[in-house]
Amino acid sequence: MDADFANEFDLESLPASFYDDPYPTYRALRTHAPVKRMRNGSWFLTRYADCSAVYRNTATFRSDKRREFRPKFGDTPLFEHHTNSLVFNDAPSHTRVRKLIVGALSPRAISSMAPALQGLVDRLLDGMADQAEVDLIADFAAAIPVEVIGNLLDVPHAERGQLRDWSLAILGALEPVLSPESAVRGNQAVTDFLAYLRGLVGDRRAHPGDPEHDVLTRLIQGEPDGERLSETELLHNCIFLLNAGHETTTNLIGNGLVALHDHPDQRERLIEDPMLITTAVEEILRYESSNQLGNRSVAEPTEVGGVAMPAGALITICIGAANRDPEVFPDPETFDIARTANRHLAFGGGFHMCAGLSLARLEGQVAIGSLLNRFPDYALTSPPVRGGRVRFRGFLKVPCAPRG
Ligand code: HEM
Numbered sequence: 001m002d003a004d005f006a007n008e009f010d011l012e013s014l015p016a017s018f019y020d021d022p023y024p025t026y027r028a029l030r031t032h033a034p035v036k037r038m039r040n041g042s043w044f045l046t047r048y049a050d051c052s053a054v055y056r057n058t059a060t061f062r063s064d065k066r067r068e069f070r071p072k073f074g075d076t077p078l079f080e081h082h083t084n085s086l087v088f089n090d091a092p093s094h095t096r097v098r099k100l101i102v103g104a105l106s107p108r109a110i111s112s113m114a115p116a117l118q119g120l121v122d123r124l125l126d127g128m129a130d131q132a133e134v135d136l137i138a139d140f141a142a143a144i145p146v147e148v149i150g151n152l153l154d155v156p157h158a159e160r161g162q163l164r165d166w167s168l169a170i171l172g173a174l175e176p177v178l179s180p181e182s183a184v185r186g187n188q189a190v191t192d193f194l195a196y197l198r199g200l201v202g203d204r205r206a207h208p209g210d211p212e213h214d215v216l217t218r219l220i221q222g223e224p225d226g227e228r229l230s231e232t233e234l235l236h237n238c239i240f241l242l243n244a245g246h247e248t249t250t251n252l253i254g255n256g257l258v259a260l261h262d263h264p265d266q267r268e269r270l271i272e273d274p275m276l277i278t279t280a281v282e283e284i285l286r287y288e289s290s291n292q293l294g295n296r297s298v299a300e301p302t303e304v305g306g307v308a309m310p311a312g313a314l315i316t317i318c319i320g321a322a323n324r325d326p327e328v329f330p331d332p333e334t335f336d337i338a339r340t341a342n343r344h345l346a347f348g349g350g351f352h353m354c355a356g357l358s359l360a361r362l363e364g365q366v367a368i369g370s371l372l373n374r375f376p377d378y379a380l381t382s383p384p385v386r387g388g389r390v391r392f393r394g395f396l397k398v399p400c401a402p403r404g
Helices: 002-008 016-020 023-032 048-056 066-073 077-084 093-104 107-111 114-128 137-141 143-152 161-172 180-206 215-221 231-244 247-262 264-272 274-287 357-374
Strands: 035-037 043-045 293-298 302-304 307-309 314-318 395-397 399-401
Touching (some): 002 023, 043 048, 048 293, 048 314, 093 215, 093 231, 107 357, 114 143, 114 357, 137 143, 137 357, 137 395, 143 161, 143 247, 143 357, 161 180, 161 231, 215 231, 247 264, 264 274, 274 357
Antiparallel strands (some): 035 043, 293 314
16 A cells, blocks of 8 residues: 555645645655656655755755756746745855845844734734634734744835735745646736835835844845845845745744644643743644755766666655654654654755744744633634645645634
Protein backbone atom coordinates (compact mmCIF):
# COMPACT_ATOMS: atom_id res chain seq x y z
CA MET A 1 0.00 0.00 0.00
CA ASP A 2 2.71 2.45 1.11
CA ALA A 3 4.91 1.45 -1.82
CA ASP A 4 1.97 2.07 -4.20
CA PHE A 5 1.52 5.56 -2.78
CA ALA A 6 5.17 6.27 -3.42
CA ASN A 7 5.10 4.79 -6.94
CA GLU A 8 2.09 6.77 -8.06
CA PHE A 9 3.10 10.08 -6.57
CA ASP A 10 3.44 12.97 -9.00
CA LEU A 11 3.42 16.59 -7.88
CA GLU A 12 1.58 17.67 -11.01
CA SER A 13 -1.40 15.33 -10.55
CA LEU A 14 -2.36 14.96 -6.93
CA PRO A 15 -5.53 13.30 -5.60
CA ALA A 16 -7.97 15.53 -3.65
CA SER A 17 -7.16 13.64 -0.43
CA PHE A 18 -3.55 14.87 -0.61
CA TYR A 19 -4.60 18.45 0.14
CA ASP A 20 -6.35 17.39 3.36
CA ASP A 21 -3.53 15.22 4.60
CA PRO A 22 -0.28 14.92 2.63
CA TYR A 23 1.59 13.23 5.48
CA PRO A 24 0.81 9.54 4.69
CA THR A 25 2.14 10.19 1.17
CA TYR A 26 5.24 11.93 2.52
CA ARG A 27 5.82 9.01 4.91
CA ALA A 28 5.51 6.50 2.07
CA LEU A 29 7.92 8.48 -0.09
CA ARG A 30 10.47 8.85 2.70
CA THR A 31 10.41 5.10 3.23
CA HIS A 32 10.20 3.78 -0.34
CA ALA A 33 11.41 6.55 -2.67
CA PRO A 34 13.16 9.30 -0.69
CA VAL A 35 14.73 10.71 -3.87
CA LYS A 36 11.75 10.34 -6.17
CA ARG A 37 11.84 11.04 -9.90
CA MET A 38 8.77 12.95 -11.14
CA ARG A 39 7.30 12.39 -14.60
CA ASN A 40 8.72 15.75 -15.74
CA GLY A 41 12.24 14.55 -14.84
CA SER A 42 12.63 16.61 -11.63
CA TRP A 43 13.44 15.10 -8.22
CA PHE A 44 11.36 15.24 -5.03
CA LEU A 45 13.23 14.93 -1.71
CA THR A 46 11.56 13.84 1.54
CA ARG A 47 14.41 12.88 3.91
CA TYR A 48 15.59 15.54 6.37
CA ALA A 49 19.28 14.80 5.77
CA ASP A 50 18.93 15.24 1.98
CA CYS A 51 16.78 18.39 2.22
CA SER A 52 19.10 19.97 4.74
CA ALA A 53 22.23 19.10 2.71
CA VAL A 54 20.73 20.70 -0.41
CA TYR A 55 19.77 23.89 1.48
CA ARG A 56 23.29 24.20 2.88
CA ASN A 57 25.24 23.70 -0.35
CA THR A 58 24.50 26.87 -2.32
CA ALA A 59 27.44 26.30 -4.70
CA THR A 60 25.94 23.12 -6.17
CA PHE A 61 22.23 23.75 -5.57
CA ARG A 62 21.15 27.06 -7.06
CA SER A 63 18.15 29.30 -6.42
CA ASP A 64 18.20 31.25 -9.70
CA LYS A 65 14.98 30.33 -11.52
CA ARG A 66 15.38 32.07 -14.89
CA ARG A 67 15.69 28.84 -16.87
CA GLU A 68 12.77 27.24 -15.07
CA PHE A 69 10.46 30.26 -15.06
CA ARG A 70 10.97 31.33 -18.70
CA PRO A 71 8.77 28.55 -20.19
CA LYS A 72 6.34 28.73 -17.24
CA PHE A 73 5.73 32.50 -17.24
CA GLY A 74 7.01 33.68 -20.65
CA ASP A 75 8.07 37.31 -20.97
CA THR A 76 5.61 38.64 -18.39
CA PRO A 77 5.43 40.75 -15.23
CA LEU A 78 5.40 37.50 -13.19
CA PHE A 79 8.71 36.47 -14.80
CA GLU A 80 10.26 39.86 -14.11
CA HIS A 81 9.03 39.84 -10.52
CA HIS A 82 10.04 36.35 -9.47
CA THR A 83 13.46 36.47 -11.16
CA ASN A 84 14.25 39.75 -9.38
CA SER A 85 13.21 38.49 -5.93
CA LEU A 86 15.99 37.90 -3.46
CA VAL A 87 14.88 34.35 -2.82
CA PHE A 88 15.28 33.31 -6.48
CA ASN A 89 18.81 34.68 -6.96
CA ASP A 90 22.33 33.44 -6.22
CA ALA A 91 25.52 35.19 -5.10
CA PRO A 92 26.74 37.82 -5.76
CA SER A 93 23.42 39.59 -6.42
CA HIS A 94 21.68 37.64 -3.62
CA THR A 95 24.42 38.59 -1.14
CA ARG A 96 24.09 42.33 -1.87
CA VAL A 97 20.31 42.46 -1.66
CA ARG A 98 20.09 40.17 1.37
CA LYS A 99 22.55 42.33 3.31
CA LEU A 100 20.24 45.32 2.95
CA ILE A 101 17.08 43.42 3.80
CA VAL A 102 18.56 41.61 6.80
CA GLY A 103 19.88 44.95 8.06
CA ALA A 104 16.37 46.36 7.84
CA LEU A 105 14.90 43.38 9.73
CA SER A 106 17.42 43.45 12.59
CA PRO A 107 16.44 42.03 16.01
CA ARG A 108 16.36 45.62 17.33
CA ALA A 109 13.95 46.68 14.57
CA ILE A 110 11.78 43.63 15.28
CA SER A 111 11.64 44.09 19.05
CA SER A 112 10.63 47.72 18.60
CA MET A 113 7.54 46.43 16.74
CA ALA A 114 6.30 44.34 19.68
CA PRO A 115 4.15 47.00 21.45
CA ALA A 116 2.28 47.96 18.26
CA LEU A 117 1.77 44.27 17.44
CA GLN A 118 0.31 43.55 20.89
CA GLY A 119 -1.99 46.60 20.52
CA LEU A 120 -3.21 45.37 17.13
CA VAL A 121 -3.86 41.82 18.40
CA ASP A 122 -5.72 43.17 21.46
CA ARG A 123 -7.94 45.34 19.24
CA LEU A 124 -8.78 42.36 17.02
CA LEU A 125 -9.63 40.26 20.09
CA ASP A 126 -11.79 43.11 21.48
CA GLY A 127 -13.69 43.13 18.19
CA MET A 128 -14.35 39.38 18.49
CA ALA A 129 -15.50 39.48 22.12
CA ASP A 130 -19.24 40.05 21.53
CA GLN A 131 -19.57 37.93 18.37
CA ALA A 132 -21.25 34.51 18.43
CA GLU A 133 -19.10 33.35 15.51
CA VAL A 134 -15.96 34.69 13.85
CA ASP A 135 -13.63 33.50 11.10
CA LEU A 136 -10.22 32.93 12.66
CA ILE A 137 -8.58 33.62 9.28
CA ALA A 138 -10.31 36.76 7.98
CA ASP A 139 -10.99 38.28 11.41
CA PHE A 140 -7.67 37.40 13.01
CA ALA A 141 -4.83 35.44 11.35
CA ALA A 142 -4.90 37.32 8.02
CA ALA A 143 -5.50 40.70 9.62
CA ILE A 144 -2.19 40.64 11.53
CA PRO A 145 0.60 40.24 8.92
CA VAL A 146 -0.97 42.76 6.55
CA GLU A 147 -0.75 45.42 9.26
CA VAL A 148 2.71 44.36 10.46
CA ILE A 149 4.22 44.49 6.97
CA GLY A 150 2.22 47.63 6.22
CA ASN A 151 3.86 49.21 9.30
CA LEU A 152 7.27 47.88 8.27
CA LEU A 153 7.12 49.74 4.94
CA ASP A 154 4.87 52.48 6.35
CA VAL A 155 2.09 51.89 3.81
CA PRO A 156 -0.83 54.24 4.61
CA HIS A 157 -3.61 52.35 6.47
CA ALA A 158 -6.29 53.06 3.88
CA GLU A 159 -4.13 51.48 1.15
CA ARG A 160 -3.40 48.16 2.88
CA GLY A 161 -6.57 46.29 1.90
CA GLN A 162 -5.32 45.50 -1.62
CA LEU A 163 -1.97 44.07 -0.46
CA ARG A 164 -3.37 40.70 0.58
CA ASP A 165 -5.13 39.99 -2.73
CA TRP A 166 -2.03 40.96 -4.71
CA SER A 167 0.12 38.78 -2.53
CA LEU A 168 -2.15 35.73 -2.84
CA ALA A 169 -2.29 36.11 -6.64
CA ILE A 170 1.49 36.49 -7.05
CA LEU A 171 2.39 33.57 -4.79
CA GLY A 172 -0.43 31.43 -6.21
CA ALA A 173 1.44 31.51 -9.53
CA LEU A 174 4.23 29.47 -7.88
CA GLU A 175 2.03 26.38 -7.49
CA PRO A 176 3.41 23.32 -9.36
CA VAL A 177 0.71 23.72 -12.05
CA LEU A 178 -0.06 27.24 -13.34
CA SER A 179 -3.65 27.56 -14.62
CA PRO A 180 -4.39 30.24 -17.27
CA GLU A 181 -6.61 32.08 -14.73
CA SER A 182 -3.83 32.09 -12.11
CA ALA A 183 -1.41 33.45 -14.71
CA VAL A 184 -3.76 36.31 -15.63
CA ARG A 185 -4.47 37.13 -11.97
CA GLY A 186 -0.78 36.95 -11.04
CA ASN A 187 0.38 39.17 -13.92
CA GLN A 188 -2.29 41.76 -13.20
CA ALA A 189 -1.33 41.74 -9.51
CA VAL A 190 2.38 42.38 -10.31
CA THR A 191 1.42 45.23 -12.69
CA ASP A 192 -0.91 46.87 -10.15
CA PHE A 193 1.49 46.35 -7.27
CA LEU A 194 4.39 47.94 -9.23
CA ALA A 195 2.26 50.95 -10.16
CA TYR A 196 1.26 51.37 -6.52
CA LEU A 197 4.85 51.03 -5.25
CA ARG A 198 6.24 53.53 -7.77
CA GLY A 199 3.98 56.11 -6.17
CA LEU A 200 4.88 55.07 -2.61
CA VAL A 201 8.64 55.00 -3.33
CA GLY A 202 8.50 58.36 -5.17
CA ASP A 203 6.73 59.87 -2.20
CA ARG A 204 9.23 58.40 0.27
CA ARG A 205 12.17 59.64 -1.79
CA ALA A 206 10.70 63.13 -1.56
CA HIS A 207 9.83 62.78 2.15
CA PRO A 208 12.23 60.25 3.72
CA GLY A 209 11.21 58.60 7.00
CA ASP A 210 13.49 57.68 9.90
CA PRO A 211 15.68 54.83 8.53
CA GLU A 212 15.90 53.34 12.06
CA HIS A 213 12.17 52.54 11.94
CA ASP A 214 11.09 52.83 8.32
CA VAL A 215 12.33 49.87 6.29
CA LEU A 216 11.38 51.44 2.95
CA THR A 217 13.48 54.53 3.62
CA ARG A 218 16.33 52.22 4.61
CA LEU A 219 16.04 50.21 1.43
CA ILE A 220 15.92 53.40 -0.67
CA GLN A 221 18.93 54.98 1.05
CA GLY A 222 21.03 51.80 1.12
CA GLU A 223 23.96 51.06 3.41
CA PRO A 224 26.33 53.72 4.72
CA ASP A 225 29.17 51.96 2.81
CA GLY A 226 27.41 52.69 -0.46
CA GLU A 227 25.49 49.43 -1.11
CA ARG A 228 22.32 50.43 -2.99
CA LEU A 229 19.45 48.68 -4.76
CA SER A 230 18.62 49.54 -8.37
CA GLU A 231 15.05 50.78 -8.96
CA THR A 232 14.00 47.36 -10.33
CA GLU A 233 15.58 45.51 -7.39
CA LEU A 234 13.98 47.91 -4.94
CA LEU A 235 10.45 47.62 -6.33
CA HIS A 236 10.45 43.84 -6.78
CA ASN A 237 12.02 43.19 -3.38
CA CYS A 238 9.42 45.41 -1.70
CA ILE A 239 6.75 43.26 -3.37
CA PHE A 240 8.65 40.15 -2.31
CA LEU A 241 8.91 41.34 1.32
CA LEU A 242 5.22 42.15 1.43
CA ASN A 243 4.40 38.73 -0.03
CA ALA A 244 6.92 36.69 1.96
CA GLY A 245 5.42 37.70 5.25
CA HIS A 246 1.71 37.49 4.43
CA GLU A 247 0.38 34.08 3.60
CA THR A 248 3.13 32.23 5.47
CA THR A 249 2.44 34.04 8.74
CA THR A 250 -1.36 33.91 8.31
CA ASN A 251 -0.97 30.16 7.91
CA LEU A 252 1.30 29.84 10.93
CA ILE A 253 -1.37 31.47 13.12
CA GLY A 254 -4.32 29.64 11.50
CA ASN A 255 -2.59 26.23 11.46
CA GLY A 256 -1.57 26.72 15.09
CA LEU A 257 -5.05 27.58 16.33
CA VAL A 258 -6.58 24.61 14.49
CA ALA A 259 -3.84 22.21 15.73
CA LEU A 260 -4.34 23.36 19.32
CA HIS A 261 -8.11 22.95 18.92
CA ASP A 262 -7.63 19.41 17.58
CA HIS A 263 -5.24 18.50 20.43
CA PRO A 264 -7.11 19.57 23.60
CA ASP A 265 -4.42 18.14 25.90
CA GLN A 266 -1.80 20.39 24.26
CA ARG A 267 -4.11 23.41 24.42
CA GLU A 268 -4.67 22.76 28.16
CA ARG A 269 -0.92 22.45 28.67
CA LEU A 270 -0.29 25.80 27.00
CA ILE A 271 -3.05 27.51 29.01
CA GLU A 272 -1.52 26.16 32.23
CA ASP A 273 2.01 27.17 31.23
CA PRO A 274 1.92 30.17 28.85
CA MET A 275 5.74 30.24 28.82
CA LEU A 276 5.55 27.21 26.52
CA ILE A 277 4.42 29.53 23.71
CA THR A 278 8.00 29.69 22.36
CA THR A 279 8.37 25.93 21.86
CA ALA A 280 4.69 25.69 20.84
CA VAL A 281 5.23 28.02 17.87
CA GLU A 282 8.30 26.00 16.79
CA GLU A 283 6.21 22.83 16.99
CA ILE A 284 3.43 24.37 14.89
CA LEU A 285 6.05 25.37 12.31
CA ARG A 286 7.37 21.79 12.26
CA TYR A 287 4.07 19.90 12.43
CA GLU A 288 2.12 21.96 9.85
CA SER A 289 4.79 23.96 8.00
CA SER A 290 3.15 26.92 6.26
CA ASN A 291 5.64 26.70 3.41
CA GLN A 292 5.82 23.03 2.41
CA LEU A 293 8.09 23.12 -0.65
CA GLY A 294 11.36 24.68 -1.75
CA ASN A 295 13.19 24.45 -5.09
CA ARG A 296 16.75 24.29 -6.35
CA SER A 297 18.55 23.47 -9.58
CA VAL A 298 21.79 21.51 -9.86
CA ALA A 299 24.79 23.55 -11.09
CA GLU A 300 27.24 20.67 -11.64
CA PRO A 301 26.92 16.85 -11.68
CA THR A 302 26.38 15.62 -8.12
CA GLU A 303 24.52 13.07 -6.03
CA VAL A 304 21.78 13.38 -3.45
CA GLY A 305 20.99 10.52 -1.07
CA GLY A 306 23.07 8.19 -3.24
CA VAL A 307 21.27 9.15 -6.49
CA ALA A 308 23.35 10.72 -9.28
CA MET A 309 22.03 13.96 -10.73
CA PRO A 310 23.25 15.78 -13.84
CA ALA A 311 23.83 19.53 -14.13
CA GLY A 312 20.51 21.23 -14.79
CA ALA A 313 18.41 18.76 -12.76
CA LEU A 314 15.52 20.38 -10.89
CA ILE A 315 14.86 19.53 -7.26
CA THR A 316 11.86 20.02 -4.97
CA ILE A 317 12.71 20.03 -1.28
CA CYS A 318 9.72 18.80 0.72
CA ILE A 319 9.91 20.73 3.98
CA GLY A 320 6.67 19.16 5.24
CA ALA A 321 8.11 15.65 4.86
CA ALA A 322 11.58 16.49 6.25
CA ASN A 323 9.93 17.95 9.34
CA ARG A 324 8.33 14.59 10.13
CA ASP A 325 11.41 12.47 9.53
CA PRO A 326 11.75 9.96 12.43
CA GLU A 327 15.54 9.97 11.97
CA VAL A 328 15.55 13.51 13.41
CA PHE A 329 12.29 13.96 15.33
CA PRO A 330 11.30 11.29 17.85
CA ASP A 331 7.60 10.43 17.44
CA PRO A 332 7.31 12.82 14.50
CA GLU A 333 3.54 12.46 13.96
CA THR A 334 2.87 13.60 17.55
CA PHE A 335 2.08 17.27 18.15
CA ASP A 336 4.10 18.10 21.28
CA ILE A 337 4.18 21.79 22.19
CA ALA A 338 7.12 21.30 24.57
CA ARG A 339 9.33 19.54 22.00
CA THR A 340 12.92 20.69 22.29
CA ALA A 341 15.88 20.27 19.92
CA ASN A 342 13.30 21.10 17.27
CA ARG A 343 15.62 21.76 14.31
CA HIS A 344 12.80 21.99 11.75
CA LEU A 345 13.30 23.28 8.22
CA ALA A 346 10.17 25.48 8.16
CA PHE A 347 12.36 28.53 7.49
CA GLY A 348 14.65 26.70 5.05
CA GLY A 349 18.40 26.71 5.73
CA GLY A 350 21.79 27.98 4.53
CA PHE A 351 22.33 31.40 2.97
CA HIS A 352 18.68 31.76 1.93
CA MET A 353 17.25 30.98 5.36
CA CYS A 354 14.15 33.10 5.98
CA ALA A 355 15.19 36.69 6.67
CA GLY A 356 11.89 37.36 8.47
CA LEU A 357 11.98 34.46 10.90
CA SER A 358 12.24 36.59 14.06
CA LEU A 359 9.27 38.65 12.94
CA ALA A 360 7.24 35.54 12.03
CA ARG A 361 8.01 33.97 15.41
CA LEU A 362 7.04 37.14 17.25
CA GLU A 363 3.75 37.40 15.35
CA GLY A 364 2.95 33.72 15.99
CA GLN A 365 3.74 33.94 19.69
CA VAL A 366 1.81 37.15 20.34
CA ALA A 367 -1.22 36.17 18.22
CA ILE A 368 -1.65 32.59 19.45
CA GLY A 369 -0.68 33.34 23.07
CA SER A 370 -3.08 36.30 23.32
CA LEU A 371 -6.02 34.51 21.69
CA LEU A 372 -5.63 31.58 24.05
CA ASN A 373 -5.42 33.92 27.01
CA ARG A 374 -8.59 35.80 26.02
CA PHE A 375 -10.65 32.90 24.64
CA PRO A 376 -9.27 29.72 26.25
CA ASP A 377 -12.39 27.73 25.30
CA TYR A 378 -12.57 28.80 21.64
CA ALA A 379 -14.41 26.15 19.65
CA LEU A 380 -14.64 25.54 15.90
CA THR A 381 -18.29 25.71 14.83
CA SER A 382 -17.88 23.86 11.51
CA PRO A 383 -14.99 22.11 9.74
CA PRO A 384 -12.26 24.52 8.66
CA VAL A 385 -11.84 25.03 4.90
CA ARG A 386 -8.37 24.26 3.49
CA GLY A 387 -6.60 26.62 1.08
CA GLY A 388 -6.16 23.87 -1.52
CA ARG A 389 -2.53 24.66 -2.24
CA VAL A 390 0.47 22.35 -2.15
CA ARG A 391 3.23 24.86 -1.56
CA PHE A 392 1.53 27.09 1.01
CA ARG A 393 -0.38 25.01 3.55
CA GLY A 394 -3.15 26.73 5.47
CA PHE A 395 -6.86 27.41 5.83
CA LEU A 396 -9.10 29.80 3.91
CA LYS A 397 -11.78 29.87 6.58
CA VAL A 398 -11.96 28.69 10.19
CA PRO A 399 -15.44 29.35 11.67
CA CYS A 400 -15.16 29.62 15.43
CA ALA A 401 -17.07 30.61 18.57
CA PRO A 402 -14.74 32.80 20.67
CA ARG A 403 -15.44 31.58 24.20
CA GLY A 404 -13.67 32.96 27.24
C1 HEM B 1 5.72 31.52 9.27
C2 HEM B 1 6.17 32.44 8.48
C3 HEM B 1 7.24 32.24 7.46
C4 HEM B 1 7.71 31.07 6.89
C5 HEM B 1 7.26 29.64 7.17
C6 HEM B 1 8.76 31.46 5.98
C7 HEM B 1 9.50 30.55 5.23
C8 HEM B 1 10.56 30.89 4.42
C9 HEM B 1 11.40 29.93 3.72
C10 HEM B 1 11.23 28.41 3.73
C11 HEM B 1 12.36 30.63 3.05
C12 HEM B 1 13.52 30.07 2.24
C13 HEM B 1 13.19 29.90 0.79
C14 HEM B 1 14.32 29.22 0.02
O1 HEM B 1 15.48 29.21 0.42
O2 HEM B 1 14.01 28.62 -1.02
C15 HEM B 1 12.10 32.04 3.31
C16 HEM B 1 12.83 33.08 2.77
C17 HEM B 1 12.57 34.40 3.04
N1 HEM B 1 11.62 34.92 3.90
FE1 HEM B 1 10.33 33.88 5.03
N2 HEM B 1 8.89 32.82 5.99
C18 HEM B 1 7.99 33.34 6.88
C19 HEM B 1 7.80 34.67 7.19
C20 HEM B 1 8.52 35.72 6.69
C21 HEM B 1 8.35 37.11 7.04
C22 HEM B 1 7.37 37.63 8.09
C23 HEM B 1 9.23 37.82 6.28
C24 HEM B 1 9.52 39.30 6.23
C25 HEM B 1 8.75 40.25 6.47
C26 HEM B 1 9.97 36.86 5.48
C27 HEM B 1 10.98 37.22 4.60
C28 HEM B 1 11.74 36.30 3.90
C29 HEM B 1 12.82 36.69 3.01
C30 HEM B 1 13.29 38.12 2.72
C31 HEM B 1 13.33 35.50 2.47
C32 HEM B 1 14.44 35.35 1.41
C33 HEM B 1 15.74 35.11 2.05
C34 HEM B 1 16.84 34.83 1.04
O3 HEM B 1 16.58 34.33 -0.06
O4 HEM B 1 17.98 35.12 1.38
N3 HEM B 1 9.50 35.61 5.74
N4 HEM B 1 11.02 32.16 4.16
